[in-house]
Amino acid sequence: MTRRFLVALVAMGILFALLIAASVRLLQSETRTVHYISEDMVWLSSQGQYEAIRYADALSSFARGQATIDEPQLRLDLLSSRIxxxxDGETYRQMEALGYADELVEFRTIVDDAVGRMVGLQPSHVAEISALHREAQALAADLRDVANAAMFAKRDRDRETRDxxxxxxxxxxGTLxxxxxxGLLxxxxxxxxxxNMVSAESALERERQVSRLHRAFISVVSHQFRTPLAIIDASAQRMIRRGAQMDVAEIVQRADKIRAACLRLTRLMESTLNAARLEEGEITLNIRGCDPVAxxxxxxxxxxxxxxxxxxxxxxxxxGWIEADLTLIEQAVQNLVSNALKYxxxxxxxxxxxxxxxxxILISVTDKGVGIPADEMEQLFRRFFRARTSEGIPGTGIGLxxxxxxxELHHGKVEVRSxxxxxSTFTLRMPITQPVPETGTKLSFLPAAATAPS
Structure with missing residues (x-):
C-alpha cells in the first residue's frame, strides 16, 4: 500500500467523519425544532384568550338580564378546557420554556374559584359579577401575553434554525x-x-504451486460441508416460518439440530485439516471407544x-462400541450416504x-442409483476421479x-459391489479393536480404555 494511497485514505476517512458530524448536527437541529415552540402553542393560547373574552361578555349579558346563567357557565367551561x-404534555413543556408555568397555576386557580362562585349567582349580585368580570378580563390579557410570547419565541427560533x-x-x-x-485520488x-500488480503477475507463479494443497482443502469443504449447512438452513427457515406457532419443545428440537450440525461442521473441519496431511503420510488419530449405532x-x-x-x-x-476416530469414521459414512442419496x-x-x-465391523451403504461401469471400478478411489455415470451430477471426485x-488408517478397507x-453397495470393513501402533509411527492414539463406555 503506497504512501499516496494511505494519505488519500486518511483524508477520505476524516472527510467522511466530518460529513457524519454535519449530518448529526442537521438532525439535532431538526429535533430541536420539533421540540420547541410550535404553532399549536400560539393557537391554543389565543383560543384561551378568546374564550376568556367571551366569558367576560357572557357575564355582562347575564348582569343586564339578556342571558341566563347557563351562558356564562358554558363559556367558563370552555375556558377551563383551554387551560x-x-x-398537559408538550404544551405544558412549552409553557415552562416561555416562563409562564407559575402563571398557568394562577389561571387554573382563578377558573376553579369562578366555577364555585357561579353556583347560585343572580343578576342582582352586581358586586360579585363585577369581580368575576374583572378577573375574566385580566385572564384574557394574560393569555394574550402568552400568545405573543409564543409567537415571538417561535419567530426567533425559526430564524436561528434557518441560519x-x-x-x-x-x-x-463542501464535505461531499x-x-x-x-475518492477520485x-x-x-x-x-x-x-x-503494478499485473506487471508482477509472473512472480506469483511459484506461489500458485504452493497453493495446490489449499485448493484441495477448498474442494473438501465444498464437497463435505454442504449437508450440515443445509440442515442449519432448513431448521432456521422452519423456525422463521413457524416461529410463532412452534412450542418450546419444537424450538428446542430445532435448536438442537442446528447445534448438532455446527458440531458436525467442527468435526468436519478437523477431519478436513487432517486430509491435508494424508498426502504427506502423516496424521493424528484420536482413537477412542465409540458407539457405532449412535x-x-x-x-x-x-x-x-x-x-x-x-x-x-x-x-x-x-x-456395543468400537475403537475408532469418531470424527473420521463418521466422515467416511457421511460420504457414502451422501453419495448414495445424490446418485x-x-x-x-x-x-x-x-x-x-x-x-x-462392517458398515454397508446400498443404493439403487446410477451405478458404476465395470471398466472404471479400478479407478474409483483415485483422487478427483468421477465415473461417466455421474455426468451432470455435482461433485468433486475426492470423497471416495x-x-x-x-x-487404511483404521487398518480396514472399502469393498464395492456395483x-x-x-x-451400488459400499462396505466399510475395519477391526472392532484397533491394533497397538508400532514404535516410531506417525499416528497418535489415545488409550481406548480411557474413553470406552463404562
Whole structure:
C-alpha cells in the first residue's frame, strides 16, 4: 500500500467523519425544532384568550338580564378546557420554556374559584359579577401575553434554525465535494497499483504451486460441508416460518439440530485439516471407544430432512462400541450416504447395514442409483476421479479417495459391489479393536480404555 494511497485514505476517512458530524448536527437541529415552540402553542393560547373574552361578555349579558346563567357557565367551561390543554404534555413543556408555568397555576386557580362562585349567582349580585368580570378580563390579557410570547419565541427560533441549517448544509456539500475528490485520488492510486500488480503477475507463479494443497482443502469443504449447512438452513427457515406457532419443545428440537450440525461442521473441519496431511503420510488419530449405532444415527440426522425418510437403518449383532476416530469414521459414512442419496433418484431407498463379522465391523451403504461401469471400478478411489455415470451430477471426485484413506488408517478397507444402472453397495470393513501402533509411527492414539463406555 503506497504512501499516496494511505494519505488519500486518511483524508477520505476524516472527510467522511466530518460529513457524519454535519449530518448529526442537521438532525439535532431538526429535533430541536420539533421540540420547541410550535404553532399549536400560539393557537391554543389565543383560543384561551378568546374564550376568556367571551366569558367576560357572557357575564355582562347575564348582569343586564339578556342571558341566563347557563351562558356564562358554558363559556367558563370552555375556558377551563383551554387551560386544561395548556397543562398537559408538550404544551405544558412549552409553557415552562416561555416562563409562564407559575402563571398557568394562577389561571387554573382563578377558573376553579369562578366555577364555585357561579353556583347560585343572580343578576342582582352586581358586586360579585363585577369581580368575576374583572378577573375574566385580566385572564384574557394574560393569555394574550402568552400568545405573543409564543409567537415571538417561535419567530426567533425559526430564524436561528434557518441560519443553522444553511450553515450545516454548506458544510455537508463542501464535505461531499472534498470526499469525491479524495475518492477520485484513491481510484487513481488503485489503478496505478493494479497495473503494478499485473506487471508482477509472473512472480506469483511459484506461489500458485504452493497453493495446490489449499485448493484441495477448498474442494473438501465444498464437497463435505454442504449437508450440515443445509440442515442449519432448513431448521432456521422452519423456525422463521413457524416461529410463532412452534412450542418450546419444537424450538428446542430445532435448536438442537442446528447445534448438532455446527458440531458436525467442527468435526468436519478437523477431519478436513487432517486430509491435508494424508498426502504427506502423516496424521493424528484420536482413537477412542465409540458407539457405532449412535454414530450411524448421527449420520442419518445429519442429512436433509427430506432425505432422512429415504434412509433405512438395519443392524445385526452390532458391537456395543468400537475403537475408532469418531470424527473420521463418521466422515467416511457421511460420504457414502451422501453419495448414495445424490446418485439415486428421489424416492429410492438407501439402506445402511451394520453387522459384526468375526473381529471386524462392517458398515454397508446400498443404493439403487446410477451405478458404476465395470471398466472404471479400478479407478474409483483415485483422487478427483468421477465415473461417466455421474455426468451432470455435482461433485468433486475426492470423497471416495478420502474414505479409502480413512479406512487404511483404521487398518480396514472399502469393498464395492456395483452394477451400472442398478445401484451400488459400499462396505466399510475395519477391526472392532484397533491394533497397538508400532514404535516410531506417525499416528497418535489415545488409550481406548480411557474413553470406552463404562
Amino acid at each position: 386544561t390543554v395548556l397543562e 443553522e441549517r444553511r450553515h450545516t448544509l454548506f458544510e455537508v456539500l 465535494v472534498a470526499t469525491m475528490a479524495a 484513491m481510484a487513481a492510486v488503485l489503478v496505478r497499483d493494479h497495473r 454414530l450411524l444415527r448421527n449420520v442419518i440426522d445429519g442429512q436433509p430432512e427430506q432425505d432422512q425418510k429415504r434412509i433405512e437403518l438395519r443392524m445385526e449383532n452390532v458391537p 439415486s433418484t428421489d424416492g429410492q431407498p438407501v439402506v445402511i447395514m451394520a453387522r459384526r463379522q468375526g473381529s471386524d 479417495s478420502f474414505v479409502s484413506q480413512i479406512m 452394477v451400472e444402472g442398478q445401484g
